[in-house]
Amino acid sequence: MAAILILNLIFIVIVVGAFGIWLYLLFILKKSFDKSPIIKGGRDNTTNCDLLSVIIPARNEEKYIENCVQSILNQSAKAYEVLIVDDSSEDSTLTIVESFKNNPKVRIIPAGPKPDGWIGKNWPCYVGYKNAKGKYLMFTDADTIHSNNSLTDSLNTLLLEKMDVITAVPRLMYPNFIIKMVLPILSIFMFTRYSPMRVNDPKVELGYLFGSYFVITRECYEKVGTHESVKNEIVEDGALGKKLKEEGFKLRMYRGENLIDAFWARDFSTLWNSLKRLIVPLFFTDKKNSILIAVGIFLLMAFPYLMFSYSVGFYLASLVTDISYIFLLVVSVMCIIAIFGTNFYQLKRASTHKSIYGFGTPVGCFVVSISFLWSILTSQNRAVIKWRGREYDYNKPVRT
Template identity: 40%
Template sequence: MGKSWACSEGYRKASGTLLLFTDADTKHSSNAISLAVAHLLSAGLDALTAGPRILCFDFWTRIVLPVISTFLHTQFSALRANDPSNKFGYFFGSFFIIKRETYDAVGTHEAVRHEIIEDGALGAMVKQSGHKMKVVRGDHLIDAVWARDASTLWNAIKRTMVPVYRQSRSAAMGITAATTFLFFMPLLLLAYSALHTASGYAGVDSSILLWASLAALLLVYTVGIIECRAMQVGIRYAVLIPLGGLVMTLGFLSGLIHAKSDTAVSWRNRDYAMKDRFRSPAAT
């Protein structure tokens, strides 16, 4: 269903030896495809995917997407994906080129028809099957849309957590706990140490706590400013990084709840029932 079905239909009608998969709301520069094909052929790759520049349209996407981007950089490292000795891999659904023979060998989109994030799953299969792939930066060549408003943003965050939960429940819960700690513990420690200092009970421990919390907040805001600049979002939105972290954390929690239930996750005007995403290999 959905995009996987559309990609399969396109594949059946295509005749070329290279296949480019993209999204309807993605914009490519005039030389993006020629550069990607040249890189794939010169490096002897079986597949190549380019990370786009994510466009932000409203207030909520501007404060949340820089936080999400930071999370994705840690969980989906290009260094890991480009390491031949590492089985980790993924595709950006907005732009990936793959040899037809490689696409056939991994089972096409049919093999990921039950995945809610089918592009990531397909890239993982390509890497795990021993094919040569590479992740490159394409933010100067490709523009993509991850969310258009608060509603699609919320569902996109929930959707991100579902495949993580599928792979490892403990990892999904650990990531949610870690993001909560990262964005809110420094604020709590800062408030606690500041209260003790103001009350005249400040000792060595509270002073250390105060400076540690300030250092942690500085790190969070520095990363936020870097991501806001990279995504061409006004730096003023970096001030609201804790609010963006709260939305992301709540979205992750909601994703965990949906991943464990029979309810559906809405994405691109389609409802994906989680019970269909957890079928056994025999059932698929």
């Protein structure tokens, strides 16, 4: 009995800690939504002298590329060019974008074979830059949809705020049932850790870019070393943002849900690989920290549900009333309510899809937790991430 009591007390402490963290996350989430800056609207600063080059790296984007390009061509801005860099697509992406080749604003550029050491979309981004004529560069993904004022407002904000680079948190699109249940719970952590308030705080070392939407002066991009400086990073936007802030460039993040819609995952396969992209690279640079994160996520997301089942099951099966089970049940219920409440709040404020999907919170918690733990456990033998029809093996010393 004494051993059971001690074990239950340990469980209670862990769940109470998780409960406190969820309350903290809710507080930070509310603060981020309320106080994060929004990109300013204004006059068109895209004059002939200040050309804006929009660079779109594209690989196997036949389902999305047409809508993306069309949304950029529908801009209120006037002096801009669009560079579509085809990264050896194996579907009809190139055929689709060639329908825009007669538009004077559009240039279609083949990325060609990747040189050794380059991975992900770093190479097509770099090729786009080498062919760009603009004083300012916008990098965006081929599966994004831009509002009519996206270019005007972003450049206007960059100039008014006298920034070197600005980025914006997009409004995420959730294309199917499972993603609508899983991604919102992950977004809580992403929006609290990489919130504009933290990135914009000069006292916080954290720097970050959303690869789907950032505008940078050509001078700054060249000084930081272009995408070549992060050529072997699969999460290149985070790596480039970190480098920019470390080197003292003026970086600012905004809320941009009024300007851009973007996908983070399109189906369960891309969702699973997207989750692996978050943890596997960290495993090979900071193994101890990656393990702590994976275990921490499990204790925050999945553990309270397991303790609820454990406390109910063992209490009902016990012939003698044990108050430790009751305490564990109570704190587990409190923590689960906090998890649900935080997720429902995030869904309501983000306005991405119906809040009813918040009832899928347990599914999201377990999928994220299991994916992180599984990625850590299997990375030592096979750390393969599949992305846009390519495989990247982190066990190899040279990643190409």
